Amino acid sequence: MVHLFDPASQPQLSALDLPDVVLEMGQLFADAGHQLSLVGGPVRDLFLGRVSPDLDFTTDADPDATIGVIKRWADHYWEIGREFGTIGLRKDGHTLEVTTYRAEAYDADSRKPAVAFGTSLEDDLFRRDFTINAMALRLPSLELVDPYGGVRDLHAGMLRTPGEPSASFSDDPLRMMRAARFASQLQVEVAEEVARAMTDMADRITIVSAERVRDELIKLINGKDPRTGVDLLVDTGLADHVLPEVAALRLELDEHHRHKDVYQHSLTVLEQACGLETGEDGPVPGPDFVLRFAALMHDVGKPATRRFDPSGAVSFRHHDMVGAKLTARRMKKLRFDNDTIKAVSRLVELHMRFYGYGDAGWTDSAVRRYVTDAGPLLERLHRLTRSDVTTRNKRKAERLAFAYDDLEERIGALREQEELDAVRPDLDGQQIMALLGIRPGPLVGRAYKFLLEERLEHGPLEPAAAEAKLLAWWAEQPESAGTSDGPSAGAGQP
Structure with missing residues (x-):
C-alpha cells in the first residue's frame, strides 16, 4: 500500500491508502509513453474519508494500446465495454476499468451515447456529470487535477x-x-x-x-x-x-384539512423505516431496499380510492390492495426482478392488516394468519407498520405502539409453542393420498388447503384428530359419492 496524502499539509483530504495496483498500473502506462489518471468517484471519496469500491481510470491510450499495456500484468481482462473505450481487468483481487479520454452525447431520441475519443484529460473531465466527479489524480505522480472546482463544491x-x-x-x-x-x-x-x-x-x-x-x-x-x-x-x-404514483400523492387538502398530507406522510414513513433497520447481525440489515421502497409506496393507492361521504369525512377504502397492484405495475415497468416486486407489493398489501388488531384484538387464529401471510417478510412488516404511525396525537401513537408490542409478544409466544415460521397442515400430501386413496391432482391440493385452514384456525392437532377431520371433510365432497368401501383409489380422476 502507498500512503497518498499528508494530512498535515492538506487537511481537507483523507489520509487513506490506495491499493498498490493503482501506482503499479500508473507506472506501466508511463513506461509505455501514455497518460493514466485515477478519476471520478474514487478521487471524490478520498475527500469524503471513505474507500470507493470502484477503481476507474482514464487514459490517452486507445483500447488496443490499453490492452497492450496491461495484458501481461493483469490476472484477467475483458473487452465488453470496448466500443465505449473501456477495458476491464482484475489484478490482485481488485477490479479496475480503464477508459480512453472521450466525449459523448445522446441523439435526441437515442438511448445510447455516441462515443468519440478525446486527447485531453481536462476535456475528458469537462464531459463528466458533476464537478465533484470531475477530479483526477495523475499517476504515478499523484498530482490532483481539479479544473472545475470539485474540491470547492465538496467543501460547500x-x-x-x-x-x-x-x-x-x-x-x-x-x-x-x-x-x-x-x-x-x-x-x-x-x-x-x-x-x-x-x-x-x-x-x-x-x-x-x-x-x-x-x-x-x-x-x-x-x-x-x-x-x-x-x-x-x-x-x-x-x-x-x-414514479408518477409518488408524485400523485400530493393530494390537495380540503379547506377543513380533514386528512393529512399523504405525500409528506409517506416521506416521513420512509424516513422512520430507515431508522428501524438493524445492523448486519439483525433481522433487517440496512439499507434494505424492500422495506424502504414499500414505505415510500405504501399509500400510493390513496389517490384512486379517496372518497368523501355526505358528512364530509374522507376515506381510502381498499387503498392497500389498489396500492399493491400499482406498486407491482410500476416496478415491472422499471424492470425489477420478480422476487423484489413480490416482496415490496406484498408489504404494501399487508400494511393495514394490523389495524384490526389495534381496534378489537385478535384470536390466536388471526395471529397465525398474520404471521403466515407475511412469511419471510414478517420482520419488515413489523417495521413498516410501526413506521406508518406519524400522528402528532401522543396518546394515539402510544396506544398503537402498545398494541403492536402486544401483537409481537403474542407472535413470540405462539412461535415458541407452534413453530409459526413453518406452519404446515398436520398431514402431508402423501398421508392425504394414502388416507383418501387418491392419486396426485387438484383434489389433493383442496384437501391440503382444508387442513391448512384447520391448522391456522385451531393450532396443531394430533395425527388421529387430523385424520378424523379430513375424513369428515371428504365425506362432504362430491368426489366421494358412490364409493361403498371408503375412499376410492380413483377418486377425483377422469
Missing part, C-alpha cells in the same frame, strides 16, 4: 456541473436522476441552476432505459437521506415520469 456541499447543466443533461439525461441520488447518498445540496435544468428537461428522462433508471433509483432509496432525493424527483417533475 454543493452539486454543480462542469459546464451548463442543460448541456450536461442533454448529453446524458440519466444525470438528472444521478443528481437526486447524490442528494440522498452524499447529502449535498443541488445548485439552483441544476435544479432548474432538471425541471426544464424532466421529460427527457424518458429516452433512458428503464434498467438504468431503476439502478439509480435503488441507489437513491438506499442512500443516507432518501427523503431529500425523492423530494427532488417530485419537485423537479422527474417523478412524473419515473
Whole structure:
C-alpha cells in the first residue's frame, strides 16, 4: 500500500491508502509513453474519508494500446465495454476499468451515447456529470487535477456541473436522476441552476432505459437521506415520469384539512423505516431496499380510492390492495426482478392488516394468519407498520405502539409453542393420498388447503384428530359419492 496524502499539509483530504495496483498500473502506462489518471468517484471519496469500491481510470491510450499495456500484468481482462473505450481487468483481487479520454452525447431520441475519443484529460473531465466527479489524480505522480472546482463544491456541499447543466443533461439525461441520488447518498445540496435544468428537461428522462433508471433509483432509496432525493424527483417533475404514483400523492387538502398530507406522510414513513433497520447481525440489515421502497409506496393507492361521504369525512377504502397492484405495475415497468416486486407489493398489501388488531384484538387464529401471510417478510412488516404511525396525537401513537408490542409478544409466544415460521397442515400430501386413496391432482391440493385452514384456525392437532377431520371433510365432497368401501383409489380422476 502507498500512503497518498499528508494530512498535515492538506487537511481537507483523507489520509487513506490506495491499493498498490493503482501506482503499479500508473507506472506501466508511463513506461509505455501514455497518460493514466485515477478519476471520478474514487478521487471524490478520498475527500469524503471513505474507500470507493470502484477503481476507474482514464487514459490517452486507445483500447488496443490499453490492452497492450496491461495484458501481461493483469490476472484477467475483458473487452465488453470496448466500443465505449473501456477495458476491464482484475489484478490482485481488485477490479479496475480503464477508459480512453472521450466525449459523448445522446441523439435526441437515442438511448445510447455516441462515443468519440478525446486527447485531453481536462476535456475528458469537462464531459463528466458533476464537478465533484470531475477530479483526477495523475499517476504515478499523484498530482490532483481539479479544473472545475470539485474540491470547492465538496467543501460547500454543493452539486454543480462542469459546464451548463442543460448541456450536461442533454448529453446524458440519466444525470438528472444521478443528481437526486447524490442528494440522498452524499447529502449535498443541488445548485439552483441544476435544479432548474432538471425541471426544464424532466421529460427527457424518458429516452433512458428503464434498467438504468431503476439502478439509480435503488441507489437513491438506499442512500443516507432518501427523503431529500425523492423530494427532488417530485419537485423537479422527474417523478412524473419515473414514479408518477409518488408524485400523485400530493393530494390537495380540503379547506377543513380533514386528512393529512399523504405525500409528506409517506416521506416521513420512509424516513422512520430507515431508522428501524438493524445492523448486519439483525433481522433487517440496512439499507434494505424492500422495506424502504414499500414505505415510500405504501399509500400510493390513496389517490384512486379517496372518497368523501355526505358528512364530509374522507376515506381510502381498499387503498392497500389498489396500492399493491400499482406498486407491482410500476416496478415491472422499471424492470425489477420478480422476487423484489413480490416482496415490496406484498408489504404494501399487508400494511393495514394490523389495524384490526389495534381496534378489537385478535384470536390466536388471526395471529397465525398474520404471521403466515407475511412469511419471510414478517420482520419488515413489523417495521413498516410501526413506521406508518406519524400522528402528532401522543396518546394515539402510544396506544398503537402498545398494541403492536402486544401483537409481537403474542407472535413470540405462539412461535415458541407452534413453530409459526413453518406452519404446515398436520398431514402431508402423501398421508392425504394414502388416507383418501387418491392419486396426485387438484383434489389433493383442496384437501391440503382444508387442513391448512384447520391448522391456522385451531393450532396443531394430533395425527388421529387430523385424520378424523379430513375424513369428515371428504365425506362432504362430491368426489366421494358412490364409493361403498371408503375412499376410492380413483377418486377425483377422469
